Amino acid sequence: MRVAVIHGGTSSEHDVSVASGEGVMDGLSRAGHEVVPVLVDRAGEWRTPAGAGRLVAVDTLLGCDVAVPALHGVFGEDGTVQGFLEVLGVPHVGSPVAASAACLDKQLTKLVAGSAGIPVAPGQLVVAHRALAATRSAVELDQLAADLVASGLAGPVFVKPVHGGSSIGVTRLPVLAPRELGAALVTALAAGGDSVLVEAEVSGPEVDVPVLELPDGEVRCGPSLLIRSDPDEPFFTETAKYESAATRFAVPAPLAPELTAHLERLAVAAYGALGCRGLARVDFLVGVDGPVLNEVNTFPGFTPASQFPRMWAAAGVAYPDLVDLLVRTAAESSVATPAGVHR
Incomplete structure (x- = not known):
């Protein structure tokens, strides 16, 4: 397929998104897809191989089979770009408008998840x-x-x-x-x-659960990941996430089978309640009273070293195969769902 990878953006997570986009583009190329890079610079300018500007970007996107909004933060992961793509009729990887908006809004995530019986922190x-x-x-x-x-x-x-x-x-x-x-x-x-x-604060380890939707509509959880953050950082900070050599990840998380199964049930419940699609990384804090939902990422960091791809690699899904699954699921979803109708 011809796949546009939208990356960059105007949010504070621009650099993380650029790294994710570059990883996705390389993986898609290795999986045999034709990749079209679409970079949104810090000022909001859209840049494509055909030139710069929103109108050029529209023409570029309309010429693609699927788009991957590899964007993090506001004006990208919050439903804005997803809505733009849906108006254009371009199938896209990941959640639709409402789920994207709700999951980027921590308060809305808590309200929706809490109403579905999923524990959240006060x-x-x-x-x-x-x-x-x-x-x-x-x-x-x-x-x-x-x-x-x-x-x-x-x-x-x-x-x-x-x-x-x-x-x-x-x-x-x-x-x-x-x-x-x-x-x-x-x-x-x-x-x-x-x-x-x-x-x-919920005192306890953070455990992340990867949720992946397959082209046939099956929703599956991969191996969970336990975060051992840099002990010199006050919590799992930006530094601990991206710069520290002292942060460690354990995949699969060394948890009792009953707790792992419970986390997977909660992750799928959150995915469904929030209306997610394609993929999500559902993050929990495991306190003394049990798991508490921390957040739901509709497009988590996506370099080969990022948590989501790392978890699926532990299940035997290589990075190119993972990004291939994402675009095939998006393409199948667009066929199964009539234009203008959102699941």
Whole structure:
């Protein structure tokens, strides 16, 4: 097939997306597909082999059988590009508009998953205008801190952008105090977010479960992955994820079979409740009371060394075969689903 790989983007995860896109393009080429690179630069300019600009990009995309939106963060993984492709009628890898938007929004993910009976951590949304006000007024900040503590979020807590990934803009606060909260809000907002989520820490290991939809519609889980983050980092930070040699991954995760099966059931339930399609990496924190959903990534990092491909490699699925499955599933889904109708 002729496959467009859209990568880059305007979010804070631009560099991660470029690396993912390059990996996907190489894998698709090795699987025998014709690859068409479509780069969205930091300024939002679309660049294709035929030239630059949105109209040129539209012509390029219309000439492809499938598109891979290998984008992370806002204006890419949040349903915007997925909607653009669906309007054009170009089949694409991954989740449709609503699922993409819900999964990139940490608060919406919690609400949908929680309503489906999937455990989530206690948390409070701080809407954009209040978050901004609290960074500018000591009175507003004191009141916000008091309200959060009264809701049970005394600490430890994580302060994170509602939209975003790669742990960019995330701060861990051992105790929720006004001064530290104010600095954490500034960090979260500077990462390109608007509203901010303050969430209770779940003490325990992070275990990720890869979910893959096959061309025939079967949804399958691969081997889970246990993260042993760099002990010198306060949590699984951006540095621990992408730069530290001290971070270790164990695949498959060394867990009791009953816990592994439970995590897989929860992962598939979250995938279905949120309306995901194609693939997802469903991340859990395993606390003393059991697993708690951390987040759902509709297009996780996708270099050959990234967690999702690494988990499937442990199941015997080589990287070129994995990206080939993704585009074939997208193509089959477009045949099975009439134009304008979303599953």
